Amino acid sequence: MTHYRIRESGEIKSQGEIRAMHKNTSFPKVWGENVHEAIGIDPVLLTPKPESAEAYKHYTRNGVEQDANGNWVQAWVEKNMFSKYTDGEGVVHTKAQQETAYQANLDAGAAKSVRTDRDSRLALTDFHGLTDNTMSAEMTTYRQALRDVPQQEGFPNEIDWPVEPT
Numbered sequence: 001m002t003h004y005r006i007r008e009s010g011e012i013k014s015q016g017e018i019r020a021m022h023k024n025t026s027f028p029k030v031w032g033e034n035v036h037e038a039i040g041i042d043p044v045l046l047t048p049k050p051e052s053a054e055a056y057k058h059y060t061r062n063g064v065e066q067d068a069n070g071n072w073v074q075a076w077v078e079k080n081m082f083s084k085y086t087d088g089e090g091v092v093h094t095k096a097q098q099e100t101a102y103q104a105n106l107d108a109g110a111a112k113s114v115r116t117d118r119d120s121r122l123a124l125t126d127f128h129g130l131t132d133n134t135m136s137a138e139m140t141t142y143r144q145a146l147r148d149v150p151q152q153e154g155f156p157n158e159i160d161w162p163v164e165p166t
Helices: 015-021 033-039 095-124 137-147
Strands: 003-006 012-014 041-045 057-066 072-080
Antiparallel strands (some): 003 041
16 A cells, blocks of 8 residues: 655655545546645655564564655564563563463464374375285385374474385
């Protein structure tokens, strides 16, 4: 969504909000420098969201700022995802407790996803174990390696998937 900075007040408005402010004005389909000058606005250029180098931090939009070229661009501020707080019952929740719970939830989701993938890989080889079929030693080893995926040291975030025999 395109936003503009009103020069007079510094407010940030969407194109729709600016159109509503100028109800009796007919605007062209594409707004160029002539429209910007006529109604006293500057376009706010999109900037990519920075990536945080630290765990449990993220960036959020924080208004606009001028870049080195004098353009108005989106401003970003890094924030902690968690902070210490006391709930309505007087229980204190520390930042560390929240981070641990959050990471446990991420790991549980990743583990579920990996197990679903593992189960699909096992299902694709189930026909090797039918009563009228003799399973090869390589296939038996492969299927056991799939079952052992949750016991891998990096589970659930680093998986060394076994290679299906040909």
